[in-house]
Amino acid sequence: MLKVRNISHNFQIKNKQIPVLEDVSFDIEEQEFVSIIGPSGAGKTTLINILAGYLKPTKGEATLSSKTIKKPGKDRVVISQEEDLFDWMNIYENVKFGVNKNQETVNKYIELVGLKDFANSYPHQLSGGMKKRASLARALAAEPKFILMDEPFGSLDYQTRETIHKEVLNIWQKTKKTALIITHDIEEAIYLSNKIIVFSERPARIKKIIKIPFSYSRKNSIKNSSEFIKIKNEIKDLISNEF
């Protein structure tokens, strides 16, 4: 279980303290898939960097399985919004990187994300969507407790994003990993998660935490259901209130 307790963070620019996160607290239970949504520049990436251990918060702390997060570690792998595969390794080598897993395990995860036929390809030979799936396979192969995703699908086109969403849901049903995803795509957030945390503008505070009532085995058609649309409008209102 991930506990975030009263985290505040300031950036120092010259002599000025710029607050980006203000007293953020929430929990993520095992096997939960949580989205954070909020206006851009609200400090969402800062929160991911703190949870990843790249950054120390000015105040407060985060604990994973009751251990305080102090530095980066294999128990929480990050999938970045940038391309984070190593150009000089083929997909197999990328997925195997840093995990002392046998060939079978590595291949299992490559197959899980549907890249079996591309194990020997280099990243530059793959499309944007395939690269993201490879990053996902690398994260899963490390078998972490917790996966952090920072707008992982933001750079993909609409069609590719829809396909990858389906795959992500599929993979999540199989692996039941705890995950936190940052996005500013409201539909993506509702479609993928059990819980959505809505952030305010900078300095980010939590505006609301919304439970998503759909079961894990959801289909694309739920996007047209009245419940889905209701949640979507609620989030839209919460975000647009800011302006």
Place this chain on the structure above:
Amino acid sequence: MTKPQMKQKLITFITLIVLWQGVFLILGPQNYILPSPKNTALTFIKVFESGEIIKHIFVSLKRVVIGFTLASVTGVFLGLILGYFKKAGSYFHPIVEILRPIPPIAWIPIAILIFGLGNGSAYFIVFLGAFFPIFTNTFFGVKSLPRVYKNVALSFEVTKFIFFKKILFYFSLPYIFTGLRIGIGMAWMSVIAAELIGAQSGLGYFIQLNRLLLQTEKIIIGMILIGMLGYFLNKIISILEKRLIPWKI
């Protein structure tokens, strides 16, 4: 090479020869500046038959290979280390920035004082010519490692050694090769310069000697060979680059 490319090159080549012949005719057959293409071609065959040029070619190539190899090893090593360790880098970098603008030829007098005439001076000048582009490119390659790669390495908790071996080195490899390509060109120019002044063998010495003997054909032959060999040295690095960096298209 495709057929049209071959044809284009042939046309360029023939045009040059025709122009050369034209200038020769204008200057007249008794001039000391420019020999005829025909005489040059005949002398070309003669110097290879007698073997006198072959020795000079190998001496120059040997000097370049040794000086360039030394420069590659030290340039890449220091570039990686000083690029990675920021503190050490900030002490060392100003020294490089001051030494770098000094052209290799300006080192020849001091090189001759230290190493005397001959191989020692040539190795040293070639080393200097090649070292700076190799070092600088490697250094900036390491410096431009994206944050996201460092983060992946941190997340997966890999050791410093693995980080160096599997990430930093390979990420820098395209930059290193840019350095090597510029470096081999500099090395070749430097060896010729060093031989013009501070040696008694090599292609640089060969053209200098034939200036004193007023053998203009041989000067031209020496220059053509310098151009051709420089081109091939560059080609070798380019082929190695394509082989060793398959992920860069």
